[in-house]
Amino acid sequence: MTEAFGKGHHLHLIDGSAFIFRAYHALPPLTRKSDGLPIGAVAGFCNMLWKYIQGGKPSDQPTHLAVIFDHSSKTFRNDIYPLYKANRPPAPEDLRPQFPLTREATRAHNIACIETEGYEADDIIAALSCKARDAGGRVTIVSSDKDLMQLVGGGVGMLDPIKNKDIGPDEVREKFGVGPDRVVDVQALAGDSVDNVPGAPGIGIKTAAQLIDEYGDLETLLERAVEIKQPKRRQTLIDNADLIRISKQLVQLDCDTPLDFTLESLELRDPDPEALLDFLTRMEFRTLTQRVADRFGAEAPVIVEAATVATASAKVELPPIDRSLYTIIRDETVLAEWLAEITQKGIVAIDTETTGLDEMQADLVGVSLCTGPGRAAYIPLGHVGEGAAGDLFGGPTLAEGQMPLERALALLKPVLADEAVLKIGQNIKYDCKILARLGLKMGPIEDTMLMSYALNAGEHNHGMDELSETYLGHKCVPIKDLIGSGKSQIGFAQVPVERAGEYAAEDAEVTWRLWHHFRPLLSREHVATAYEVLERPMVPVLAEMEMAGIRIDADHLRRMSSAFAQKMAALEEEIHGLAGGPFNVGSPKQLGEILFERMGLSGGKQGKTGAFSTSADVLEDLAAEGHDLPARVLDWRGISKLKSTYTDALPTHVNADTGRVHTSYSITGAQTGRLASTDPNLQNIPVRTDEGRRIREAFVAGPGMKIISLDYSQIELRILAHVASIPALKQAFRDGIDIHAMTASQMFGVPVDGMDPMIRRRAKAINFGVIYGISGFGLARNLRIPRAEAQAFIDTYFERFPEIRAYMDRTVAEAKQDGFVRTLFGRRIKTPGINQSGPAAGGARRAAINAPIQGAAADIIRRAMIRMPDAIRDLPAKMLLQVHDELVFEVEEGAVDDLIRIARDVMENAAEPAIKLDVPLIVDAGVGANWAEAH
DNA sequence: CCCGTCACG
DNA sequence: GACGTACGTGACGGGA
Structure with missing residues (x-):
């Protein structure tokens, strides 16, 4: 009572x-x-x-x-x-x-x-x-x-x-x-x-x-x-x-x-010793279990570990991967048992198999799961009948022994969404997107590809087969063994279930093992924060952007293509006339022979393949000497590039279901922390010429919407000013003055007012050169001035801004000693070539100087992107694209000002609270019906 | 499949 | 004094 x-x-x-x-x-x-x-x-x-x-x-x-x-x-x-x-x-x-x-x-x-x-x-x-x-x-x-x-x-x-x-x-x-x-x-x-x-x-x-x-x-x-x-x-x-x-x-x-x-x-109750000890034992808390047992006068239960994590201090070899242990899950009862085990363990490695590589189009074929060494399974869901070309009505028939897709998804759904079950994947963004299209949310997640990147960016790539060989000493079944390659390649759905199961479950087990390998290394090698803050949170953000896609005016592009085709045909005729006969203008080999053999022009440089270089540099020099043919070829190439890469290719990327173009961002593609955009690459859409910029007009906002572009002004130079601590540069950024003019003024002793644009241009080239690990040769080529003159500029520059030389020396020394450099935010980039001798060392040296600067800029925009969904969640707006220092949004007309205000605030303050920069970050904004207007 | 070329930051 | 060379990417067409 x-x-x-x-x-x-x-x-x-x-x-x-x-x-x-x-x-x-x-x-x-x-x-x-x-x-x-x-x-x-x-x-x-x-x-x-x-x-x-x-x-x-x-x-x-x-x-x-x-x-x-x-x-x-x-x-x-x-x-x-x-x-x-x-x-x-x-x-x-x-x-x-x-x-x-x-x-x-x-x-x-x-x-x-x-x-x-x-x-x-x-x-x-x-x-x-x-x-x-x-x-x-x-x-x-x-x-x-x-x-x-x-x-x-x-x-x-x-x-x-x-x-x-x-x-x-x-x-x-x-x-x-x-x-x-x-x-x-x-x-x-x-x-x-x-x-x-x-x-x-x-x-x-x-x-x-x-x-x-x-x-x-x-x-x-x-x-x-x-x-x-x-x-x-x-x-x-x-x-x-x-x-x-x-x-x-x-x-x-x-x-x-x-x-x-x-x-x-x-009312306060005494703990039930049995229940409490059971929980503490399950969590494997040794000290706490002992303490509680002592308090109750009970004997502490023995903590048995199902498996032991491999660590450097106590490396326990796991048994070799054995594909014969895998299960094919063909009915709901077995699946339910597996899911119960996963829920109890709170952790699972997962991989999805699909009909293709485009995650906005591919259909799910199967799901593999792994909960420990040798404990992996494959759920076939979309395999087609063996040898069956299709049923009488032409549709493919599903293979026997697969449970209905809807049932499997219904059972998987709560486990994938369970906050208490960690889902591990290799490039899990792919799986998240495939499952999201089927209405399944997945979280929390971990990604072995991102762990590898946090640990070893710059050292090697981060594909699963490569990681498996390097860190597990295990060679995975190549996908080509299942689906072939080239013309005879088949879809994964055509692979027999048993064979597919071995392959797919192995992938899940390899992922599980990689996770166990990498996880303890993250904190030991001090990249856990970089992984948690800069890598892992990108997955849901990018998945959302990629799935949103951007609207394209395909007709606009097709019209441009036709116009380009006409211009090219006319140019081709003219070029053939100048050359004295027809040839393939698009062939550098044929062009080189015509220019430097048939026409006997000077300046023919042969590369290591023995072919003459016909790069824009070379053709421009020839054109400047008054030769018409190279000038026309340059015109032709410019149009050809725009046509083949953009106006022809982009419409083919429009997704039939969404009517939009969905790029895919690679988080680990660039060594510095930058993203890479593929299929299509939307980070290299033309902007520098008027003709090219018209392609951006085809990236349009939906009805009642606007495109907004926000980009960081001079972010890499600002980071340089901060990390190298250059007083003159920092002050100029604080005062908001023209940074290149200031540089020129300091270098050449001329006032900023009424400055010769040529002088400013040179200073600008040097400012950028510094970020890339400047050399006299490179600057000379960029500015088309004699090498000695370029070297003299660089010497003056270092005299005026001695802190830059100190920063460069410091960074290279650090790279040589540690084998890596770090950004302000703790991202680590390995520098394997830095201790080589000979010509290769120069490249490694410049890469080491550039990486902390380019990398910090990449970190900052990542931080902004990660905060963005929450910041704009109440606005009718979507973040669509990232172009290294620019974010592109689509927003309802009425919310344009709100979006600019909020997104700019997030971007300008993205370094904080981790880093308080000595210089302000400034974000410029543009609005329009399309990307050309907004940029 | 590699190379040369060229689009972007 | 000679190496080679600006940093980071991806896509395309030609040609073996």
Whole structure:
């Protein structure tokens, strides 16, 4: 018989989220030894819970106890103010699967575990505090969250669990300058940048407290705002009265949050040793298990690890890969068993097989899963009958022994979306997109390709077959063995199920093994942060952009193609006339022979293949000497390039279902952290010539929409100014003056006003050259000036800006010593060729100088992109493209200004809080009906 | 399949 | 003093 809660009782309410985040940040990224499941925050959480229920002052011992969690990010406050908590970054990927485990941990300790849909933990804590106080009992809120301080008083106190310090009315007054009953008024005025509570601009806690103190309460203050003496403050309060009232609603905690349990049900209970030990053993917490066992006088259960992670210190060889162990999953019962095992383990390697490489078109053929060495399976779903050319009506018949696609997807769906199950893939963006098109969301995710990239960019590529050979010593079955190559190539759906299963399940197992290989290396080699912050979060962002695609005016391109074809035909005729006979103008070989043998022109340079060079450089020189043929060939080439690569090719990339063009971004394609765009490449659409720029007119916004382009101004030079710490350059960027003119002025001692454009052009070339690891030869060629002159410019440049030489020397020395360089944000790029001798060393040296600069710029735009979806989620806008220093959006006409404001803000502040740059980042914006207008 | 060429940042 | 050379990409057509 439980006694009614009342006088003499003491309810403790633990703020669960605070415990979790505290535990997560206080501990290194521990993983469960048997399978690598991230578990650090759970360990810390259990430790804190245990200490809490064991320790404490006897007089303050709880009689009733509950841990309260936030249920989800969306609450009723978002209906009042959509931007509430909009700035919150999503929880780290390796923390997300731990959230459900902390709930389990709470229940394992036999403590009430409370969360309510649509409410924050704070709301439940408030309602419970009111109820307990009204019943005559005492309450202690275990949290240091200032939002809860309004609840203090009348038998309700707070305890800061980190400092182990009581928070009473005096402490609240110290923090807010007012008593607990006026805390919300002060918060409403001051706002909160962390939760994105707007408040009144320019008013902080100090001013707010002073105003509330003077006028008594918020409503009185707002009503009598006209009486305020300071004109600016008076106007702010009058202008923002509504926003302030909304802010108050956001911070106000009410007593009437619905509770579907009684205070009595929170009565402190002893843990059930068996349940608690079972949980701790499953998590493989040795110390905690022992401690709890000791406390209960029980024998600590032996922790058996199913598998052992291979580490450098204790490398345990896994058995070799054995394809005969794999299972083909043909019915729902077997699939359900596998999914149960996956849910229990909390981790799975996954791979999808499809009919093609274009993930916007390919159909799913099968899914493979792996939960451990030798424990892999393949679910065939779309294989066609063996030898069957099709049924009587021409449609392909499905092979026997496959479960219906819809059933398999329905069973997979909750597991793929389960926050507590980590999904590991190799290039998992591909699988995410295939599954997303079938209505399946996948998360949280890990990607072995990205792990390899974080560890070894610059060292080698990151395809699975290569990684498997290098790190597992295992040669994968080449896909060509199954589908052939060239003309006789077949689709994966035509591969017999048994054969496909071996191949597909092997891929999943290799992925699983690679994950176990790479995961401990990330923190050991100090690239875990780069992986977590710069690589992994890109997956959902890019998947969304790629699936959005961009609208193309194919007719516009086709018209251009026809016009180009006519021009080319005319030029061809003219060229043949000049050459004295027909030849293939597109053949450098034939052209070289005509120019340098038949016509006997000078300047013929033969490369290593023995062929004459006919590059634009060479032809331009010849044209400048007055020869017509090379000039016409240059014209022809320009048009030919535009036609074949753009106006002809782009319309073929329009997706039949969406009517848009969907590029694919490679996250690991470039060594520096830049993205690479393929199929089609939308990062090299012409812009430098008027004719080329017309191709951008074909990239159009939908009806009622606009294209917006936002690009960083001079980002690499700004980064150079920061990393090399060049005072003159930094000051120029702070003052917003023309950077190339400034450089020229410093170098040649001429004033910026009325500067010869030629002088500025030279300075600009040097500024860019520096970023690339300048050489006299390269600059001479770029500027078409004698090499000695170019060298003299460079010498002057280094004299004027000695910090640049120091930076270059420093970077090369670092690369030689460590074998890698790092960007400001911790991205690591290996420099394998740096210690070579001979000509190859020059290239490696320049690459090492360039990588931290190009890489930091890439890091910054990645950071912006990762924050962008959340920042613009309430706008009718989509992020479509990235072109290294530019982001392209499509937005409804009415929201253009909002988008520019918000996206620019995200981009300009993207370096923070990781790095506070010494120079400002500036973003230029353009709007139009198409990309040409917007750029 | 490699090479030369050329589009972009 | 000679090597070779601006940094990072992807797509196309020609030709073996």
